[in-house]
Amino acid sequence: MKTIKLFGILLLTAMxxxxxxxxxxxxxxxxxxxxxxxxxxxxxxxxSCPDNNHPHAVDLGLxxxxxxxxxxxxxxxxxxIGLFFAWGETTGYALGSGHxxxxxxxxxxxxxxxxxxxxxxxxxxxxxxxxYDGKTRLESADDAAHVNWGxxxxxxxxTQMQELLDNTTHKSTIVNxxxxxxxxxxxxxxxxxxPCTTETTNYMTSDLYGVTSYACKYIGVGYGVESSVIRxxxxxxFTDRFNPFLVRPVR
Ligand SMILES: [Zn+2]
Numbered sequence: 001m002k003t004i005k006l007f008g009i010l011l012l013t014a015m016x017x018x019x020x021x022x023x024x025x026x027x028x029x030x031x032x033x034x035x036x037x038x039x040x041x042x043x044x045x046x047x048s049c050p051d052n053n054h055p056h057a058v059d060l061g062l063x064x065x066x067x068x069x070x071x072x073x074x075x076x077x078x079x080x081i082g083l084f085f086a087w088g089e090t091t092g093y094a095l096g097s098g099h100x101x102x103x104x105x106x107x108x109x110x111x112x113x114x115x116x117x118x119x120x121x122x123x124x125x126x127x128x129x130x131x132y133d134g135k136t137r138l139e140s141a142d143d144a145a146h147v148n149w150g151x152x153x154x155x156x157x158x159t160q161m162q163e164l165l166d167n168t169t170h171k172s173t174i175v176n177x178x179x180x181x182x183x184x185x186x187x188x189x190x191x192x193x194x195p196c197t198t199e200t201t202n203y204m205t206s207d208l209y210g211v212t213s214y215a216c217k218y219i220g221v222g223y224g225v226e227s228s229v230i231r232x233x234x235x236x237x238f239t240d241r242f243n244p245f246l247v248r249p250v251r
Contacts, residue, residue, distance in 0.1 A: 079175045086242045087243075122134055
């Protein structure tokens with residue numbers, strides 16, 4: 001397992017989930033209201049948008065030329081949370097929907113049997129595995145960004161996530177009651193805002209392995225000013241793929 005640069009190096013040791021292509025009886029995640037608002041007007045300060053016709057592709061001057069959307073999939077405002085998706089699914093669910101994210105409800109799993117992931121299955125070691133396909137990167141048909149927004153929009157890969165971090169400054173802020181992370185380009189000063197809803201909010205990447213999430217971590221209360229802010233960092237997150245992720249498209 002390798003470490004990655006971030007602001008702070010963080011390495012999750014729970015490799016069992018994403019690293020074994022298997023379903024399981026892990027705790028499911030039910031979407032419940034978090035108290036975060038859904039955003040609205042007055043967001044110009046946090047996103048370099050030319051008008052209110054979101055989404056826009058914001059040019060942060062990144063070396064690869066990648067442009068980041070100004071809002072999440074399921075949203076039409078830069079500070080809205082949007083919808084939550086399981087990795088490899090294209091139907092999203094809102095906070096408060098009550099949708100349960102678990103293996104039993106996961107599109108690419110037969111029943112709730114952890115041995116029966118039916119796509120993006122890399123368990124070549126499993127004897128006579130009928131579902132092995134060796135796929136580790138989202139195909140367009142399973143990419144929530146591409147399917148929901150069309151065109152050349154797609155879910156970022158881990159390299160694009162890292163490039164965003166490497167070329168922006170990051171500041172925690174609250175906009176219209178929504179906590180999140182303001183990412184300001186060190187290249188041209190353009191901005192995007194990544195809203196966060198819970199301490200475990202993750203942004204999906206197209207990669208099944210490697211860097212798989214762009215997480216928002218609330219710092220625990222009781223530590224002074226810092227208690228109300230959020231850190232954002234790329235995690236080597238091997239969290240189960242059925243979990244709810246936000247999606248911030250790139251193109
Ligand atoms: Zn916009």
